[in-house]
Amino acid sequence: xxxxxxAAGLGPVACHRASAALGLTGPADTIRAFxxxxxxxxxxxxxxxxxxSYGRPTxxxxxxxRVVDADTYEVQVGRATxxxxxxxxxxxEHDQPFGAQATDSVRALxxxxxxxxxxxxxxxxxxxxxxVKLRPxxxxxxxxxxxxxxxxxxxxxxxxxPSGQLVALASQQQRAAxxxxxxxxxxxxxxxRPGIWRAYNAQxxxxxxxxxxx
Numbered sequence: 001x002x003x004x005x006x007a008a009g010l011g012p013v014a015c016h017r018a019s020a021a022l023g024l025t026g027p028a029d030t031i032r033a034f035x036x037x038x039x040x041x042x043x044x045x046x047x048x049x050x051x052x053s054y055g056r057p058t059x060x061x062x063x064x065x066r067v068v069d070a071d072t073y074e075v076q077v078g079r080a081t082x083x084x085x086x087x088x089x090x091x092x093e094h095d096q097p098f099g100a101q102a103t104d105s106v107r108a109l110x111x112x113x114x115x116x117x118x119x120x121x122x123x124x125x126x127x128x129x130x131x132v133k134l135r136p137x138x139x140x141x142x143x144x145x146x147x148x149x150x151x152x153x154x155x156x157x158x159x160x161x162p163s164g165q166l167v168a169l170a171s172q173q174q175r176a177a178x179x180x181x182x183x184x185x186x187x188x189x190x191x192x193r194p195g196i197w198r199a200y201n202a203q204x205x206x207x208x209x210x211x212x213x214x
Contacts, residue, residue: 060118069103082128086132089151091156097208101156133145155185192208
């Protein structure tokens, strides 16, 4: 056990538990993993972040404490914890081809880091629907790149909006597909959107993406 861990007063069981739960590995991540784990444990019931502040949409500073999957995260805003569903994209499911890779890609980008959120209300599962922008440091101005745009450009999500695809994201998706990035590795004909994947039975899932390794 490292000196930093001893100084923090963390036992080996707690450290292993925190790191495993949050997907972090290596001694350099141990203390950060425990701090994030403690935040999650102390705030077990996520809240829905308000869409308006003083009557207008407002970006809020948050820390990502858990990446559930590529488009769903738990964040800390002040003393509150919220589960956020990223707007404008749809990423592969956990058990879907390329789902794990998409999640790992997002985890490397945001876990334990500051982001900015623009809430758009809540969905039927009680999650906060939000735009998310990356921030290199806590109080940098202006916010960095939009996470939805980055995911689509890297081929880890589909551009999506309830009223139809957004023009800019749709263009990024076309370029990612043409380049064979991410889930477009084996072309466009074998790609199955998450909504269709969830409706598949076990046999259909077993034969989907046939011949494509991920």
